[in-house]
Amino acid sequence: MRGLEAIDPYISAVRRGPDLTLGLSDTALARRPAGTTPQAAADSVAALFAEAERQSPALRRAGRQAMLQAGFEEVFNHLDPYSRYLTPPEAQRGRERHLGASDLGLTLAPGRRGEVTIGAIVPGSAADRAGLRRGDRVTAADGIALDAEDMDEAHAVLEGPPGSSVLLSVRRGRRRVDVLLTRAAAPQLSVTAQVRDGILWLTLPLFSATTPEQLDRALAETPPSAAPLGIVLDLRGNRGGLLQQAIRVADAFIPTGTIAFTDGRHIDSRRQFDTSGPDLAAGRRLIVLVDGRTASAAEVVAAAIGDLGRGVVVGSATMGKGLIQVLVPLPGGAQLALSWSRILAPRGWPLQMLGVLPALCTSNGADATARNIATLGTADSPMTVPLARARAARAPVPGSEIAALRGACPPAEGREADYAAARAVLEKPELYEAALAR
Numbered sequence: 332m333r334g335l336e337a338i339d340p341y342i343s344a345v346r347r348g349p350d351l352t353l354g355l356s357d358t359a360l361a362r363r364p365a366g367t368t369p370q371a372a373a374d375s376v377a378a379l380f381a382e383a384e385r386q387s388p389a390l391r392r393a394g395r396q397a398m399l400q401a402g403f404e405e406v407f408n409h410l411d412p413y414s415r416y417l418t419p420p421e422a423q424r425g426r427e428r429h430l431g432a433s434d435l436g437l438t439l440a441p442g443r444r445g446e447v448t449i450g451a452i453v454p455g456s457a458a459d460r461a462g463l464r465r466g467d468r469v470t471a472a473d474g475i476a477l478d479a480e481d482m483d484e485a486h487a488v489l490e491g492p493p494g495s496s497v498l499l500s501v502r503r504g505r506r507r508v509d510v511l512l513t514r515a516a517a518p519q520l521s522v523t524a525q526v527r528d529g530i531l532w533l534t535l536p537l538f539s540a541t542t543p544e545q546l547d548r549a550l551a552e553t554p555p556s557a558a559p560l561g562i563v564l565d566l567r568g569n570r571g572g573l574l575q576q577a578i579r580v581a582d583a584f585i586p587t588g589t590i591a592f593t594d595g596r597h598i599d600s601r602r603q604f605d606t607s608g609p610d611l612a613a614g615r616r617l618i619v620l621v622d623g624r625t626a627s628a629a630e631v632v633a634a635a636i637g638d639l640g641r642g643v644v645v646g647s648a649t650m651g652k653g654l655i656q657v658l659v660p661l662p663g664g665a666q667l668a669l670s671w672s673r674i675l676a677p678r679g680w681p682l683q684m685l686g687v688l689p690a691l692c693t694s695n696g697a698d699a700t701a702r703n704i705a706t707l708g709t710a711d712s713p714m715t716v717p718l719a720r721a722r723a724a725r726a727p728v729p730g731s732e733i734a735a736l737r738g739a740c741p742p743a744e745g746r747e748a749d750y751a752a753a754r755a756v757l758e759k760p761e762l763y764e765a766a767l768a769r
Contacts, residue, residue, distance in 0.1 A: 650686055
């Protein structure tokens with residue numbers, strides 16, 4: 332009920348003893364019993380919502396949908412950052428995103444001074460055909476200004492039904508252009524593969540429903556002889572997707588072991604995800620590139636490969652989004668996204684807030700990166716102690732400990748130096764072996 336105050340500040344809702352009281356300014360409008368069962372409480376709230384709407388012009392102008400959203404936001408303010416109410420349009424966009432049904436072929440990334448930039452371009456996509464490039468600044472979409480302070484909203488503006496279009500205002504240097512992109516009616520290529528300098532570079536800027544199949548095909552089509560130094564799996568800027576997609580991507584590289592656990596209050600939220608097939612990369616040396624924008628399902632992949640000693644994680648601390656939401660459908664097409672469980676890495680530490688720490692940190696500058704490479708896998712490595720503490724952490728991890736661990740390798744946007752660091756490790760097998768988790 333207090334959520335209505337965000338729309339009409341003259342509305343008040345208080346609980347006195349067994350009753351809920353609704354007020355407008357200094358006048359009590361209605362009183363209903365709080366109820367001793369969920370249904371009784373729901374009936375009382377519904378009656379008070381209706382009375383508040385009848386009495387308040389501001390609520391009537393806002394509409395019932397805004398009232399519901401305000402109410403749920405008040406509830407979720409006391410829970411976690413990811414539980415939320417989704418309006419019918421937001422829920423529809425989320426369904427399309429999970430299905431990989433519509434795509435522009437680009438991902439966004441925060442830039443300098445609050446700017447939104449293009450983080451990656453999918454070859455052959457609408458964005459690629461329009462000549463957009465990584466690093467271009469996107470100032471607006473369909474006239475809506477984009478702000479790096481709210482990247483979720485920036486991505487949401489780009490989403491829409493297949494076949495629809497969006498007008499992007501893009502700056503490159505001093506030049507400004509408007510580009511009209513049409514969303515694809517089918518999933519775009521979400522895995523790009525390139526052999527360069529004896530290395531197979533696999534880039535996953537996003538997860539779609541077909542990402543695991545595309546990855547399997549890329550691995551099958553590049554034999555070890557074509558890339559003798561190994562594989563680099565680039566997850567920088569990947570905001571994640573469905574957990575099952577992450578499990579299948581990790582499974583392509585890990586022959587045996589547990590990829591992840593989930594844990595929550597309800598017994599059904601506690602699950603264990605084990606490998607189910609052979610290592611499609613045939614044991615080739617593997618580097619995983621991550622940055623501060625690597626999130627959710629992408630963090631699951633990086634954590635599993637690092638924890639199980641299947642590869643070496645390079646880059647910076649990741650975002651730290653390690654909660655699973657269940658979607659509860661509501662009448663009219665809206666949904667509730669409720670956090671159901673937390674994701675735990677194979678060694679038992681939580682991804683939420685902590686994120687994935689790399690074995691080789693590149694976010695502290697060139698000199699620090701060089702020192703890290705020289706001491707990789709030894710007791711003198713600047714990441715040895717933070718990694719050990721992170722892997723020993725158990726939920727809930729104190730905020731001070733999270734800050735200290737992430738401070739060892741602050742989250743940062745991916746950079747060209749990441750490529751050089753990955754190559755340096757793959758070119759020296761003894762360095763690579765020393766860096767693997769034991």
